[in-house]
Amino acid sequence: MRTPVRRAMEVCPVEVGVSVVGGAWKLTIIKNLLEGTLRFGELGRLIPLVNRKTLTRQLRELEEDGIVTRVVYPEVPPKVEYSLTSLGLSLAPLVQVMNAWGEAYERQHQDL
Amino acid sequence: MRTPVRRAMEVCPVEVGVSVVGGAWKLTIIKNLLEGTLRFGELGRLIPLVNRKTLTRQLRELEEDGIVTRVVYPEVPPKVEYSLTSLGLSLAPLVQVMNAWGEAYERQHQDL
DNA sequence: CAGTATCCTTCAAGATACTG
DNA sequence: CAGTATCTTGAAGGATACTG
Numbered sequence: 001m002r003t004p005v006r007r008a009m010e011v012c013p014v015e016v017g018v019s020v021v022g023g024a025w026k027l028t029i030i031k032n033l034l035e036g037t038l039r040f041g042e043l044g045r046l047i048p049l050v051n052r053k054t055l056t057r058q059l060r061e062l063e064e065d066g067i068v069t070r071v072v073y074p075e076v077p078p079k080v081e082y083s084l085t086s087l088g089l090s091l092a093p094l095v096q097v098m099n100a101w102g103e104a105y106e107r108q109h110q111d112l
Numbered sequence: 113m114r115t116p117v118r119r120a121m122e123v124c125p126v127e128v129g130v131s132v133v134g135g136a137w138k139l140t141i142i143k144n145l146l147e148g149t150l151r152f153g154e155l156g157r158l159i160p161l162v163n164r165k166t167l168t169r170q171l172r173e174l175e176e177d178g179i180v181t182r183v184v185y186p187e188v189p190p191k192v193e194y195s196l197t198s199l200g201l202s203l204a205p206l207v208q209v210m211n212a213w214g215e216a217y218e219r220q221h222q223d224l
Numbered sequence: 225c226a227g228t229a230t231c232c233t234t235c236a237a238g239a240t241a242c243t244g
Numbered sequence: 245c246a247g248t249a250t251c252t253t254g255a256a257g258g259a260t261a262c263t264g
Binding site for chain 4: 039040041044052053056072075076077078079080
């Protein structure tokens with residue numbers, strides 16, 4: 001288990017959630033994967049601002065945390081597909097609530 | 113508006129939520145404040161692992177993001193009370209979902 | 225009591241270039 | 245196509261000591 005997650009477990013369940021989905025782009029990745037399996041490049045195109053290295057790192061952590069599954073097809077050119085595990089799918093309500101709250105926040109602050 | 117929040121707005125509403133509540137201890141602070149107004153020292157005792165400087169910083173950011181209100185009583189010794197704004201109270205469902213998910217995660221991983 | 229001030233460490237994240 | 249390797253940077257968080 002990753003160290004940040006382990007530490008969060010010492011504190012409070014809410015911190016566990018934050019430590020798993022709180023990394024940059026992670027919740028956006030999960031939100032996109034809730035629509036279905038995606039290839040690495042597709043994810044990159046859906047999240048234009050992320051660079052490849054960071055995307056890889058986040059996906060690896062999500063894999064280690066049991067949120068996503070990575071399937072490598074031994075082909076040329078390579079093909080790698082990412083999908084949510086059942087644990088990852090269980091984040092759907094969280095994504096929903098977070099998305100709604102974020103939208104409300106944006107509405108209240110469009111006049112920054 | 114804080115830079116991380118502004119940047120998140122360029123990306124996805126879920127990232128806005130993460131950028132507001134994703135800091136260390138922030139969601140734990142909010143969870144405790146959902147029970148009612150608390151003094152600085154009380155918060156510190158409810159979150160034993162946090163140090164004062166960090167707690168101060170997180171509270172200031174939450175204040176800047178419009179989540180908490182800080183009331184200073186001009187007394188000796190000083191007394192400062194923190195409470196949630198209406199925007200902060202609107203995080204209750206998020207805290208609830210995050211807490212439940214974190215608890216489930218812990219149950220699945222108690223055999224690390 | 226509720227902070228600041230100062231200093232320090234770590235690490236997340238990104239830029240860039242290369243590869244099987 | 246889907247990565248690694250290497251390097252750099254900035255910000256987050258913390259330790260400790262002091263203060264109105």
